Amino acid sequence: MSFKPEADAGVVERDKWSYSPAVGVGPFRFGMTVGEVVEAAEMLGQPSVSELPRDYAIFSPTWKIAVHRRGVAPCPPAVTAYASQAAGLFCVAADAVHGPQVVYNGLTLVGRDLSELERDAIAYAEAVDGHFRYTPEGYAGPDDPGVVMRGQRVGQLLRSRPLFMVTRDGAYTEWDSLPHEEYRNGQFHA
Template sequence: MRFKTGVAERDEWCYSPAVGVGPLQFGMTVAEVVEAAEMLGQTKVSDCARDHAIFTPTWKVEVHRRGVAPSSPAVTAYVSQALGLFCIAADAEHGPQIAYDGLPLVGRDLSELESEAIAYAEAMDVHFCYTPEGYAAPDDSGVVMRGQLVGQVLRSRPLFMVTRDGANTEWDSMPSEEYRVNDQSTA
């Protein structure tokens, strides 16, 4: 399996709430994440800033596509010492396409995604939600929608999560690095 460029050509990964995304399963250790991700691309492991004393030490595993000029990681996985893998972020520009019940979530123009989320909710008689930042997303506690600037367009960068140690919600669990992507605020 290889990452490809362009929304239409992206690999497709499955999302299973509380289980994982693609080859990455919640609860994996850093070594397990690296082993699963190395078949997809090159990995780089680093420590995350410890902004909140309540959380155990956390590592960031960045997965870069093979054979592509240096670029943003296609996938970033966050692993806590206590819980293991708890957050998987799909890059809006380089990441695989991941859908929620047929609704593509990665790399979408956020206003277009909002319209489709509303239409999906009406057609399926289900709910959707807005994040505190105003981004529309499926009403699933395991999905936190973020925005990532790609060129001049704000695109969708979903985080697939489980609540980490000491947090009440996925929003509380969000790694501080996810507030800034490519040295730009995602808000």
């Protein structure tokens, strides 16, 4: 299950982060306040914070923390974190091109061709007599409710953009907790 970034996909040198289900990813721990997220984000780059409109009354006020890499020409955020007033940090999205690399049980998750990721997820599940899961959009990934696989357009390619999550205030599942910005039909443009 090796992953070789393609030069034509514009993949940059990536930090390597670990993911612990229901605990966190990289320097981020679920439940952190906005201030704690900003402090942790400063090790990767320059964070900017914006309050999101409340689309649903069930959710408390929510902030988006976009983290741009230092020393890189203007580009999309490498990482986008979401924190709510009630739950704290509940979601971290890794950009397919600029985000850190995260490996889960031997599966490389960020910036992958989605069909290759599906093939590797199936092979892994068969090798360990385990499972994998599909999102409602049809993207395959690890059998962990805290990993929601999304697609991001990179030129003509569709690459993996995983979201690492826990449920937020008033939601039953991570899918229900998906930030509105991350829910755009699974199609992201870089």
